[in-house]
Amino acid sequence: MGSLIDLNLFPDPIPDPTTSTAAAAAAVTAIVPKIEPKLEPLDEPPHQFPHFSSPNPIISFNSQPNTPFSDPNTDPNALSQTPENNSTEENDVYSEFYRVSELFLSAFGNQSGDVHVSDPDSRAIVPVPAENQLSVDVVSSSSRRRNARSSELVRITDLKLEDQRYFRDVVRRTRMLYDSLRIFWVAEEEKRRGGLGRQARGDLKAAQVLKDNGLWLNRDKRVVGSIPGVHIGDLFFFRMELCVVGLHGQPQAGIDYVTASQSSNGEPIATSVIVSGGYEDDEDRGDVIIYTGQGGQDKHNRQCVHQKLERGNLALERSMHYGIEVRVIRGLRYHGSLNGKVYVYDGLYRIIDSWFDVGKSGFGVYKFKLIRMDGQPEMGSAILRFADNLRTRPLTVRPMGNISFDISMKKEKVPVFLYNDIDSDHTPLYFEYLVTTVFPPYAYYQGGNGSGCECVSECLDDCLCALKNGGEFAYDRNGILLRGKPLIFECGTHCRCPPTCRNRVSQKGVTNRFEVFRSRETGWGVRSLDLIQAGAFICEYAGVVLTRDQAEVFTMNGDKLVYPNRFAERWAEWGDLTRIFSDYVRPAYPSIPPLDFAFDVSRMRNVACYMSHSSTPNVLVQFVLYDHNNLLFPHIMLFAMENIPPLREISLDYGVADEWLGKLRICN
Template sequence: MATLIDLNLYPDSPVPDAADVTTSLTLTLTAPKIEPKEEPFDEPPQPHHLHTNPNFLNCSLNTQPDISQHLQQQAVADENDVFSEFNRISKMFHTAFSGKTKEYVEETLIDPDSQAIVPVPDENLHSAVADSSRRKNQQRSGELVRVTNIGVEDERYFRHVVRKTRMLYDSLRVLVSMEDLKRKNSHVFGRSRNARGDLRSASVMKEHGLWLNRDKRIVGPIPGVYVGDIFFFRMEICVVGMHGLPQAGIDYLTSSQSSNGDPIATSIIVSGGYEDDQDAGDVIVYTGHGGQDKYSRQADHQRLEGGNLAMERSMHYGIEVRVVRGFRYEGSPSGKVYVYDGLYKVVDSWLEAGKSGFGVIKFKLVRMEDQPDMGSAILKYAENLRNGTLQSKPRGYVSLDISMKKETMPVFLFNDIDDNHEPMLYEYLATSVFPPFVYHRGGNGGGCNCVSGCMDGCFCAKKNGGEFAYDQNGLLVRGKPLIFECGPHCSCPPNCRNRVSQNGVKNRFEVFRSKETGWGVRSLDLIQAGSFICEYTGVILTREQAQLFSMNGDSLIYPNRFGERWAEWGDLSQIFSDYVRPSYPSVPPLDFAMDVSRMRNVACYLSHSSYPNVLVQLVLYDHSNFAFPHLMLFAMENIPPMRELSLDYGEADEWTGKLAICN
């Protein structure tokens, strides 16, 4: 079971390791829980229009258009977007503390990645936000703890909480961004700026107490967050409690909250914000904060105070520090990615003249041993592998495309364990094969007449309940029992926003051999939450045919037993008390099986998991027979390169009594 160890710091006594702490200092959690608390200090700017109207939180959510309508109404109500709110609060802070932060007079940039903004002292916090329209929340806890002795069940629990929280954040961000884009396009002159969905989503979740790890200041690893986890936005890191400050590069416990009066650093973000930074992976020379002008140039000497002093004190006490790396990444919705790379120890600190001639404080951090490989290193390795820039080709690649060009992207086969090349024995099937009668039942339902591309209000949107299932970037907005995509009878082009899943895979996958799960699937690309992955294909059999095939021992998949994970994507029940999961369009119980004994695709090698990162979404596009939809797979979370994909195959099937896993 998980144990929380209180860290009572004394100036002349280093913090003991977890194994040496006596039982009198431990608090056993018989039922591990994460209870978010809120703090006004590091709260992101809150757009008025998201929570000042009480009706916004009490609206009915029986259908997607209801959500869209409320988001649009609230957005239009206040033309001042989140950037103006950021500017307002920044100017207020500058005015309140101009006498105490004179050396930082230029540091009022609205850069979420800036390491130059010194945190506002807690003792001045309430006066600083006294005039703010934001809700005054309880202060963030000053209790410093380290979580130890996490068992398997505890780890599953915490991981489930983190994944559910991130899924809520991602799906809410996609929905908010889509509504902002619709609002922008609705303006006659197109002069409305697109507000940032990442900030607005974090604000809504903060308002509802859904940020994690707010009741404790955790030293060391955050339960449920793995080394290598990837985030596209700084605010998402704050939401899960990895780093509590949306702007500053050093997160720390202030001296006023510390038990012995010393500030303690708990995490840093390394993003190249200072010209004197040096990053060699396992060893980092990190520049303290302060002294930069509005152009991110060093313009003054740094001082041993605030986060800088906290880093020095963490070195003194031997406190480990979490390290998150941020860097630019093509294809990211924010233009950057943030990767959790594990725990480091601060082993040295000094003051020297920087490249600009001003004094800067340096900290040397060394990565602790016995941790998984750094996520940033894996990300770069996968990029070099995709680009073919590795000095030598890794041993184990059996085939560079088992799909034989049937997919839009190659599917690799990798096995460095044994001589098993089984996936090459099957004919690759890029899309499912349905019985001929499927195309003659139910009619084609007609198609839309959107020659230049589908817009809201077209015929296919109406079939989906009035809204498209995907945003402009092809991300799934909300899972539904069934999605109608544009088909062969529609006039829209192949790149229509409503043709996401029928156009094949967009990522480079590889089927690989694993000692733990047998065959598995991973991607060489970073997959964004809500993205289409591939179709789960096979030869479709009726119930009668399936019973005959199963007698011959053929490998069959039973779609009616797949877990209904689609209902989790876009589930806003924690935001809206009267939320109802989508029920339209509805489908009858799936009464067919899939034969994958001779023809299959990459999806057949996905491993089973009770906590999957991939969901099954039913889709119709080439016919309108509700009883025989396509099984399309979408990402439930951000999936880093080289991390195994998993699917919930469900319980034992009523036809055979066996779990529906072919491998």
């Protein structure tokens, strides 16, 4: 376990003995500032939170396929849910934190008097008066159940490798749950409205449900510095998701801070800021930011009055004084995102200067100079810009290392780059590119082609193909996978529906621009030049199908084989809402028999064959049928398990090692 250092260690102001108790209380009450958050122009208005008839909405997850997300106002079988307790693993981590905190605090047990910070880079580690300390029992139990955020400041340092993996997995699963809830809610609202009316705000609904179930992260403490499990370059589509993971706790304000009324010394402390270019006096040069304070704008985001040194502005000034770093999240307009913008975590910055200046509108504004701290990975926003230029001007932005600008030879709808700036290996050029899997001819007859749906314009929920899938379609109207299933039947060649049918997703092929690249860690790997949304289709894992007897012969010849029956069942994780709904049932229909074939990728392969193995993958395997109904030979389709930023390596779980050979399912 790493070190968790308590930073909320400022003593309360020493009262004047000549002042009466009542007067002192009145004075303290008078200085508590009114919190009026800075509204970011790129954000959605805060009044659009979903309306609930009660503080704790009653939501039920019906196990029937056609009602995965029931409405509490219309479903008579809706069950009241009770927030879950934190897992045993979380309790172990937090108990270690409190043990370390107690040891740290005990070192200052004999100190008293005013606190003096001699070094502005001291990280504000100062003793805590005994009267300000809370018992471990109170902090670990009651504070977790309350809805209000804690004012306790901690910095988490020196995490061991296993702790980093643990926190990353916690954040990953929480984000996956958030995306699943959001997609389900939007799909159910569209179904209820018949596709009419304003698009449902699934981001707000999902955040509210997670909050009511106590699943927001870092609510029982305020983390200064890096959030465990959140990496630089992580990308978010919604402000509410920043709140869910604890990266930025304000749904609308650009400055997140502990208020003066909550701070133990009566001074606000800033922890994170969002830079979105909403203030005309902002200057963003990447590693250096001139950040304009909050306040003084009208409803049209125009500066109309002077700013004051209060609230978030004062918090930034105090963080500068105590040498406390702040997290910087950039809000960027991005074509192709869900709502036209994205939020990227760009790391830690130090506030080195602040001053009052006359802004471009003629009104006084507070400005803060932020410098990015050394030793951090490259900024996610810089990678986004680089990937955007790479798509259009590859030779200009990266003149060296380009081997091929399309190894598919125009077989894919979009080019597949090949890049190697490490050595002279050009191996992927020697394989014939295969767009889709080659099945044996009898696969199309033994299972029978069957009949398709009779839908003319668009498939409905009661059509034949929907019934094949258990009474529900697997995708929403944007082609996003709603939840993983053992098998998905897509509309095929015998269906009358048009190519634009919502049930024809994976058969359309690759839509994102991928790059096969040489890596020192994983050999050959795959990354996307485009932003990939969680639940989106990526590509098919293509190869030439071999029977068991054929596979044995090919293995003796040293050919490279992939065994689909060994892929980990990560599909069960996507859309798994057991942490929210006690009546959630893992999909078991349509069922599929054990697969007894292998892929030969020794001569013909596609981009998926270069994806690396990972025990925490960002891609899942989903079995799909569309060109035949033979359950023994499904297509191996890959879908994103999380938002995948451009140029981040794509990985999947090849499963357990072979019992006899001790190797993963693919022999590299």
